[in-house]
Amino acid sequence: MDIHYQILVIGGGTAGIMTASSLLKKNSKLNIGIIEPSQTHWYQPAWTLVGGGTYNFDKTKRSMQSVIPKNATWIKDRVVSVDPVQNSVVTKSNKKYTYDYLIVAPGLKLDTSLVEGLPKSIDKGVVCSNYTNPNHTWNVIKNFKGGVALFTQPPKPYKCGGAPQKIMYLADDYFAKNGVKKNTKVVYASASDSIFEVSEIAKTLMKVIDRKGIGIKFNHELKKIESDKQIAWFKVSAGYIEHNPVELDILQENELIGIRYDMLHLVPPNTPPDFIKNSVLSDSTGWMDVDQYTLQHKEYPNIFGLGDVTNVPTSKTGASIRKQAPVVVNNILELITSQKLGTTKYDGYSSCPFITGYGKMVLAEFDYTKKFIPDPKLKKMWIKDSSKEHWRLWILKKYILPYLYWNKLLKGKEV
Numbered sequence: 155m156d157i158h159y160q161i162l163v164i165g166g167g168t169a170g171i172m173t174a175s176s177l178l179k180k181n182s183k184l185n186i187g188i189i190e191p192s193q194t195h196w197y198q199p200a201w202t203l204v205g206g207g208t209y210n211f212d213k214t215k216r217s218m219q220s221v222i223p224k225n226a227t228w229i230k231d232r233v234v235s236v237d238p239v240q241n242s243v244v245t246k247s248n249k250k251y252t253y254d255y256l257i258v259a260p261g262l263k264l265d266t267s268l269v270e271g272l273p274k275s276i277d278k279g280v281v282c283s284n285y286t287n288p289n290h291t292w293n294v295i296k297n298f299k300g301g302v303a304l305f306t307q308p309p310k311p312y313k314c315g316g317a318p319q320k321i322m323y324l325a326d327d328y329f330a331k332n333g334v335k336k337n338t339k340v341v342y343a344s345a346s347d348s349i350f351e352v353s354e355i356a357k358t359l360m361k362v363i364d365r366k367g368i369g370i371k372f373n374h375e376l377k378k379i380e381s382d383k384q385i386a387w388f389k390v391s392a393g394y395i396e397h398n399p400v401e402l403d404i405l406q407e408n409e410l411i412g413i414r415y416d417m418l419h420l421v422p423p424n425t426p427p428d429f430i431k432n433s434v435l436s437d438s439t440g441w442m443d444v445d446q447y448t449l450q451h452k453e454y455p456n457i458f459g460l461g462d463v464t465n466v467p468t469s470k471t472g473a474s475i476r477k478q479a480p481v482v483v484n485n486i487l488e489l490i491t492s493q494k495l496g497t498t499k500y501d502g503y504s505s506c507p508f509i510t511g512y513g514k515m516v517l518a519e520f521d522y523t524k525k526f527i528p529d530p531k532l533k534k535m536w537i538k539d540s541s542k543e544h545w546r547l548w549i550l551k552k553y554i555l556p557y558l559y560w561n562k563l564l565k566g567k568e569v
């Protein structure tokens with residue numbers, strides 16, 4: 155027999171747990187099931203600090219059991235398909251669950267197969283990624299003895315707009331402190347054509363880049379890795395821009411440009427989960443198709459999506475989920491009681507904590523318009539201008555935000 159839940163949540167990550175906890179905080183009688191296969195819940199925003207050797211990886215994880223809200227049922231399984239007409243989902247163990255409301259929050263997929271040579275080279279030797287194994291990143295940085303330190307940024311969308319470059323600033327700082335910098339060239343090869351889309355923040359970051367003497371190659375998309383020869387191959391698109399040119403050993407093969415490296419930090423292509431991409435819930439790009447203000451699915455009114463899986467045009471971050479969860483909660487509670495959507499809207503808020511070195515940070519906060527909108531609460535921390543580097547922002551990132559995450563946000567409290 156099918157098992158029915160009033161509200162079914164797919165995914166027990168940041169979005170799934172924040173939303174389920176908040177719903178139950180407002181109404182403890184709701185009948186909520188959370189389908190989540192993993193035994194571990196991760197706080198990924200601290201992985202940049204782990205990769206920079208300044209945070210313990212073990213402190214970024216907790217058992218899934220400990221974060222599942224008390225009045226919810228944890229279904230230890232993986233969703234393989236959704237049938238929005240029948241209001242049902244099927245799991246890997248071939249069980250069927252039905253729902254009144256569905257919250258889709260399975261995050262995204264890191265697809266290494268999209269870069270030739272990546273599956274066999276990732277997290278081995280001098281190839282590392284904070285997205286897959288930040289402990290390995292720290293080993294690579296710690297053991298780097300000079301040469302070309304190459305950092306890459308994939309095409310959008312990918313999670314945490316700033317993560318590909320934050321680790322570079324920490325690495326550069328570490329190289330400077332340990333005497334390696336004088337025989338090192340730090341290079342950033344980005345698929346994008348600018349350093350960041352919020353102009354106030356971009357201005358500060360370009361100053362950081364100039365101060366550190368980092369060479370930037372825009373419009374470079376990583377396509378292939380030859381890890382035995384330590385060469386990364388890029389497709390370079392029209393309008394290629396270079397900033398702070400550094401002399402490099404550049405190769406050419408058909409349409410690809412190769413750069414020799416002595417260490418390589420990369421971000422595997424970020425794609426929608428297969429069961430979303432292959433379902434009627436996705437748009438033509440494969441991401442879950444929701445209204446960007448209400449987070450309600452565009453076709454199926456009893457389905458909501460939030461977190462990395464959706465197609466909302468903003469940076470995919472935990473910070474954005476902090477603002478998305480209350481909208482989904484309000485909408486579902488209103489639909490239950492009055493069959494109407496709630497009035498709160500999501501404005502595209504997201505934030506990127508740009509660590510620019512040990513003890514320094516810039517905080518990019520913005521909405522759909524990409525306008526810089528710093529939180530007025532920062533003034534209470536004596537931070538006058540968060541678009542500039544500040545040590546207090548580093549304290550926020552390293553100590554305050556993890557505390558708020560585990561003790562407030564995951565427990566359904568708004569901060």
Ligand SMILES: Cc1cc2nc3c(=O)[nH]c(=O)nc-3n(C[C@H](O)[C@H](O)[C@H](O)COP(=O)(O)OP(=O)(O)OC[C@H]3O[C@@H](n4cnc5c(N)ncnc54)[C@H](O)[C@@H]3O)c2cc1C
Binds near residue numbers: 199285474
């Ligand atoms: C290196 C790095 C640095 C970052 N830095 C920051 C930062 O500084 N600030 C910030 O705000 N954000 C940052 N982020 C981004 C942030 O961590 C993510 O945006 C956030 O975790 C997304 O939450 P989510 O719930 O959508 O996905 P996740 O937290 O990834 O959770 C998805 C969950 O769904 C489960 N799942 C997957 N498939 C299925 C399925 N088929 N059925 C059931 N369950 C499934 C998974 O097991 C997982 O538990 C960073 C991320 C990385 C990798």
